[in-house]
Amino acid sequence: MYKVWAVIRREFVERVRSKWFLISTILGPLFMIALGVLPSLLATRTGRINQIVLVDAGATGLAERVQAQLGRSGRFQATILAADPDRDSAVADSLTRAIQAEAIDGFLALSAVTVEAGAAEYRGRNVSSLRDMSVLESAVRQSVVVERLNRHGIDPAIVQEAQSRIDLRTLRVTKRGTTGESGEATFILGYAVGLVLYMVILLYGINVMRSVLEEKQTRIIEVLVSSLRPFQLMMGKVIGVGSVGLFQFSIWTFVGWGMVRYRRQILGWFDVPAEAMNAVRMPNISSELMTMVIVYFLLGYLLYAALFAVVGASVNTDTEAQQAQQPVMMLLVAALIVSFGALGDPGGQLAVTASLIPLSSPVIMPVRVATSDVPTSQVLLSLAILAGTVVLVVWGSARVYRIGILMYGKRPSMKEMWRWARQS
Amino acid sequence: MTDQIVVDVARIAKRFSGHVAVEELSLQVHRGAVYGLLGPNGAGKTTTIRMVMNITMPDEGSIRLFGDSRGGRHHSARIGYLPEERGLYKRMRVRDMLVFLAEAKGVPRARAAEKAGEWLDRLGLGEWSMRRVEELSKGMSQKVQFIGCMLHEPELLILDEPFSGLDPINQQVLKDTIVQLSRGGTTIIFSTHQMDVAEKICDHVCIIARGRKVLDGALAEVKRVHGGTHVAVAFEDSADGASAMREIDDLVEVADDSGVFAELKLRDGADPQLVLERLLRQGVRLRRFERIEPSLHRIFLDKAGTEAAAERREVGRV
Numbered sequence: 169m170y171k172v173w174a175v176i177r178r179e180f181v182e183r184v185r186s187k188w189f190l191i192s193t194i195l196g197p198l199f200m201i202a203l204g205v206l207p208s209l210l211a212t213r214t215g216r217i218n219q220i221v222l223v224d225a226g227a228t229g230l231a232e233r234v235q236a237q238l239g240r241s242g243r244f245q246a247t248i249l250a251a252d253p254d255r256d257s258a259v260a261d262s263l264t265r266a267i268q269a270e271a272i273d274g275f276l277a278l279s280a281v282t283v284e285a286g287a288a289e290y291r292g293r294n295v296s297s298l299r300d301m302s303v304l305e306s307a308v309r310q311s312v313v314v315e316r317l318n319r320h321g322i323d324p325a326i327v328q329e330a331q332s333r334i335d336l337r338t339l340r341v342t343k344r345g346t347t348g349e350s351g352e353a354t355f356i357l358g359y360a361v362g363l364v365l366y367m368v369i370l371l372y373g374i375n376v377m378r379s380v381l382e383e384k385q386t387r388i389i390e391v392l393v394s395s396l397r398p399f400q401l402m403m404g405k406v407i408g409v410g411s412v413g414l415f416q417f418s419i420w421t422f423v424g425w426g427m428v429r430y431r432r433q434i435l436g437w438f439d440v441p442a443e444a445m446n447a448v449r450m451p452n453i454s455s456e457l458m459t460m461v462i463v464y465f466l467l468g469y470l471l472y473a474a475l476f477a478v479v480g481a482s483v484n485t486d487t488e489a490q491q492a493q494q495p496v497m498m499l500l501v502a503a504l505i506v507s508f509g510a511l512g513d514p515g516g517q518l519a520v521t522a523s524l525i526p527l528s529s530p531v532i533m534p535v536r537v538a539t540s541d542v543p544t545s546q547v548l549l550s551l552a553i554l555a556g557t558v559v560l561v562v563w564g565s566a567r568v569y570r571i572g573i574l575m576y577g578k579r580p581s582m583k584e585m586w587r588w589a590r591q592s
Numbered sequence: 593m594t595d596q597i598v599v600d601v602a603r604i605a606k607r608f609s610g611h612v613a614v615e616e617l618s619l620q621v622h623r624g625a626v627y628g629l630l631g632p633n634g635a636g637k638t639t640t641i642r643m644v645m646n647i648t649m650p651d652e653g654s655i656r657l658f659g660d661s662r663g664g665r666h667h668s669a670r671i672g673y674l675p676e677e678r679g680l681y682k683r684m685r686v687r688d689m690l691v692f693l694a695e696a697k698g699v700p701r702a703r704a705a706e707k708a709g710e711w712l713d714r715l716g717l718g719e720w721s722m723r724r725v726e727e728l729s730k731g732m733s734q735k736v737q738f739i740g741c742m743l744h745e746p747e748l749l750i751l752d753e754p755f756s757g758l759d760p761i762n763q764q765v766l767k768d769t770i771v772q773l774s775r776g777g778t779t780i781i782f783s784t785h786q787m788d789v790a791e792k793i794c795d796h797v798c799i800i801a802r803g804r805k806v807l808d809g810a811l812a813e814v815k816r817v818h819g820g821t822h823v824a825v826a827f828e829d830s831a832d833g834a835s836a837m838r839e840i841d842d843l844v845e846v847a848d849d850s851g852v853f854a855e856l857k858l859r860d861g862a863d864p865q866l867v868l869e870r871l872l873r874q875g876v877r878l879r880r881f882e883r884i885e886p887s888l889h890r891i892f893l894d895k896a897g898t899e900a901a902a903e904r905r906e907v908g909r910v
Contacts, residue, residue, distance in 0.1 A: 391740070
């Protein structure tokens with residue numbers, strides 16, 4: 169056991185000391201800060217106010233209504249230009265030149281036809297801003313509706329009332345009651361959980377592969393196997409690299425907790441007003457979810473690390489490793505893709521099946537737990553299948569590894585590796 | 593118990609797809625011996641050592657270490673092994689690397705660190721102990737690896753080609769260390785094809801060629817048995833040498849002519865005295881004329897060379 173401990177310590181210490189660890193540990197929280205702050209930042213930052221001209225070609229009263237509506241949006245400032253309906257093409261030409269000269273951002277042509285047939289035209293420099301165009305369109309639509317109702321003699325007060333805004337709040341209900349989380353926040357949380365698990369399992373799995381390959385390439389493996397059993401060596405390596413993962417994970421969790429706790433101050437650094445904080449509600453990370461993520465990370469990591477160790481043991485060069493790692497990576501990528509599907513329908517047949525299959529369950533089950541209520545029986549079944557598979561795969565991998573690490577030259581075929589796994 | 597057998601290899605064989613690497617090989621190493629495993633490239637030295645170390649398994653035969661057949665890894669703490677293919681973790685600091693290697697043999701961390709420091713100082717690498725392995729020169733990293741295989745004070749040291757790649761100064765350092773360890777009671781097995789070194793430090797030699805043992809015995813015994821009359825001659829210059837060799841050609845069976853130096857094996861019945869007389873009469877200026885035991889180099893060429901020649905003949909026939 170002392171020897172395994174020495175291997176674990178070496179893997180841990182050398183990795184934690186490396187630049188790679190430092191960089192990824194710092195970049196992780198920066199990424200999280202970006203995720204936390206950017207939405208608030210974007211929600212409050214108003215863009216430049218668009219200066220536009222409303223061409224009123226006989227659209228009696230409509231132009232004033234649109235002007236008022238646009239003014240309220242805070243994104244447009246409109247000036248009305250009354251034009252003779254017969255000369256509208258000449259007006260349009262001169263305003264187009266004004267746009268080209270950057271004197272105005274655009275112009276909106278309103279005429280009698282606008283109220284009757286609902287046709288209006290906007291020309292502008294920037295028509296691809298979805299947000300601005302939707303503001304413009306809704307201002308025109310609302311004004312036309314009010315104008316038409318007025319013409320039919322409806323009481324302006326009634327029209328006013330009918331126009332009041334409708335707000336749809338979406339709240340997630342779990343067994344413990346209404347959570348206060350919005351549907352959007354739940355989606356983001358599920359998405360983040362899936363992505364983080366995918367990235368961390370892949371990152372540390374590949375680390376194990378590289379470490380095995382390094383020992384093979386530098387030929388230090390020969391000294392090691394004369395001192396340690398290959399199984400001790402492989403487990404020491406897998407556990408050592410895994411502890412680095414857990415360590416990094418804890419740093420991130422701690423930083424994440426601190427960020428949520430001191431969110432007001434952090435937003436302050438970016439000049440985001442405190443009210444904006446409530447614009448995006450932070451998803452609530454329960455301790456149950458946290459436990460799930462860690463347990464599934466550990467089991468998923470063990471499973472994939474064992475597979476990656478086999479890849480490392482079966483190749484001789486980095487280039488070969490790049491190729492040989494593809495099948496294992498594809499398994500993980502497939503799990504990630506299915507997890508996006510699971511986000512939309514966490515209780516659906518696809519999600520449930522994939523959360524039981526051991527190669528995809530480490531990514532998908534936590535996503536389901538983050539976004540819905542998963543029956544405990546399913547979680548237990550998934551864990552049991554996963555744990556059983558881990559034991560089998562680690563056992564088989566150790567046998568292939570044992571032979572692979574001392575083999576140089578031609579890459580073994582799947583058939584040969586299968587034979588290695590079976591021979592004693 | 594000075595005569596205890598530490599390594600007992602009995603009739604082992606190892607075949608790789610298509611060719612025989614080792615066949616019918618038996619050898620015994622006694623406690624405290626310095627045992628030289630000699631042979632040309634591809635003779636099966638490394639394969640034999642790897643089987644002794646339990647890295648690969650023999651197809652036939654048995655290997656017992658310390659009177660026990662459980663294999664090299666079981667006795668790992670008592671054995672130090674320097675493989676032919678050298679390798680260290682490039683990114684690690686020299687001292688950490690050594691501590692790790694010792695820990696893998698079960699040496700407690702503090703003790704390993706202390707010993708590593710001592711040895712690094714002793715082999716002149718003290719100031720490199722906190723540097724990374726990748727910064728070392730080839731010779732230095734080879735010394736580091738040598739330190740790594742003996743930090744746990746093994747009873748048996750197995751060195752595969754320990755001298756290859758070292759400059760004369762480091763070869764000397766290594767040779768001194770081996771002699772010192774041997775005096776301290778360590779049994780040492782090493783493979784090499786540098787006969788001059790082997791001749792100086794081995795008690796016992798075993799020559800293998802094409803996977804088979806061609807000679808095995810105590811060095812003194814081997815030399816005595818090899819037989820023949822051997823003479824070493826050194827000339828003033830190579831022109832002298834050339835004319836001298838022509839003059840005495842009929843008295844010499846085999847000549848290892850190196851220009852200004854020659855080791856001669858005389859024909860049966862030829863008298864060294866006669867050789868000297870002829871040379872003097874010819875006016876050859878000599879720096880040395882000595883009747884010697886055959887050198888290990890000569891024996892090696894005779895034994896391993898015949899094997900190689902036999903192989904060539906066989907190939908020719910096919």
